[in-house]
Amino acid sequence: MATEEKPKFDVKAATKILEEVVKKVLKDATYRSDLVQEWQSAIYQEAIARLTTHLKGNTFKFIVTSTFLESIGAGIHISSTSLWDAESDGAAVHRFENKSMIVIVYAFGLSV
């Protein structure tokens, strides 16, 4: 077994990155179904770029998921479960809410 140090997915840093990215992309926008795709692409682009530079991108694979919902009082629940190496892998979430929409962004980092 290789005894090299295993890099651990830094959840705090990732959460911060997600927060910054969402704030930057959405600012104070109102929900518009035609813009959602654009926002999502922008979030992914930015998030993955930042994650790969900050979190030792060459030892992690990333999955970034986002869910955009129009805020009309509907309830929602999100669950996530995984089978991974608890020492090195991790997940970060960020929830963004404003008057018109709810945005939940997940970032999963799995070590190679």
Add this chain to the structure above:
Amino acid sequence: MERGHSIGSTASSSDDSTSLDRGSVTSGIPSSFASAHHQHQSSNDSNSSPSTPGGGTLGRNSTSSDRDSHRDSISLRPTFMQKFRPAVATKFMQQILQTHLQHKVYNADEAQRMSKLIAEEVKAKLIELDLGRYKYVVNVVLGENLGEGARMDARCYWDQESDGSAQAFFTNDTLWCAAVAFAVFYY
């Protein structure tokens, strides 16, 4: 012991996504993790076949690249039989959603429990597939159906040849549910 990873630019190619009308789950796999895996020649004897697959000692050594489909050698890619096949997963995910949510009405208390249950069940089924070298992440979103606009998407930075994802969506009069499973190969 370098593995010669060269991460190509993450140019986003097209996602092959099935976007449903509302609450679309588009699990795109655009960014390809362009890693050039240099398989090193094992210096001593090239006949040494390290332990069998199934997760044993997954060291960072690779055997000679000449005979890369030898069953007992450690390969840096899954063979066809060991590969995650999204179609299989999609099928049982759809079934799981159907059985659990068919006649249900959205209930805030139940919903939390239900989404967790569905996620756990999907994960259990994935483990049953017995693909030894895969890590899984399952995400389930359960929402109340009030006609709101919703969109769920994902983008991954991984190795397109070995990793994959599967998704399923269910909706009825009072609720909608989207489940997505990601399978990431562990080298």
